[in-house]
Amino acid sequence: MSHPLDLNRRICIAPMMGWTNRHNRYFHRQLTRHAMTYAEMLAPEAIVRGNKQRWLRYSEGEHPVAFQLGGNDPKMLAAAARELERVGFDEINFNVGCPSKKGKSNPFGAHLIRHPQVVKACMQAMIEAVEIPVTIKTRLGVDEQESYDHLAEFVGLVKESGCRVFIVHARKAWLDGLSTRQNREVPPLRYDYVYRLKREFPELSVVLNGGVTEWDQAQAHLEHVDGVMVGRRAYKEPFWLAEVDRLFFQATEPDPSPPEVMRRCLPYVEAELAGGTPLREIVRHMVGLYRAAPAASAFRRHLAIEGHAKGAGTNVYLEAIRIAERLSRPGRAIIGRL
């Protein structure tokens, strides 16, 4: 199923706090040219009043990239959105799914599901402030509010803001009782709710998220929705992403090999090292390139030990490429997640 708004969101890489930072997004971009990537959530105040240089930094090589905001103040969100558009982000995504306990007193994230008018006002303010798409990432519901009708009511109201793209983590958040982590596992996945949402709101672009760990599952979901967002598996086993362009975006080039991906990152690594970024900040995201291959422990060990040493430089990175080349040589046949 295709939708004009959705062409570049067929496969999305989820925002993950502490994980999908700029180094990881650049690395992922060497595995897939087309999947949309999402930056981790940030409060708009950090952009409007904080250290812009720090928070807005990204690389041209990351596009297409969305920035995720979490908050509840329409004016502040609109001001942050303008800044994000100015520096070149491709999309702004509003977080209405984070189950953090901190959102209880001053609601943000999933807590806002109980305040659909606030969500609508926030979305409207951002949509009026910028030309780039403003999308939402939400859940099926919260606590006892878990029926499809509640979800449809929420979406029906929020869509009045002009929002046309709904990314839905297909489980509710259980705010009273579960930790943030448990909230990614325990509430059951209800893909049928997300499919029904697309059926009943065909004018919207609906992206399904949660529990997708195989590309054939994503293909099956795409029979019902416009896009699929993947999170944990993409981070823990990044080489999984190497197939995306061929499977979902009609790319005809062969999938990149792990050493090829490492080589593609070399100019970035050199530039970052020259700018003072410690090597460990970059390579910590690469350790999973050969995640499940036991013979690749040398690669993992090298990145985890040498790559994390104080003052580690280009030589350490070049050695990691050499190890990756040895592992990927025909006959060794250790590629990615084998």
Ligand SMILES: Cc1cc2nc3c(=O)[nH]c(=O)nc-3n(C[C@H](O)[C@H](O)[C@H](O)COP(=O)(O)O)c2cc1C
């Ligand atoms: C470490 C971690 C951090 C996360 N941070 C965010 C975040 O900042 N914003 C957000 O909307 N979702 C966040 N999530 C949720 C993911 O975006 C996604 O909805 C969830 O992991 C389900 O997808 P998956 O089953 O493919 O991993 C986070 C998930 C993880 C594992």
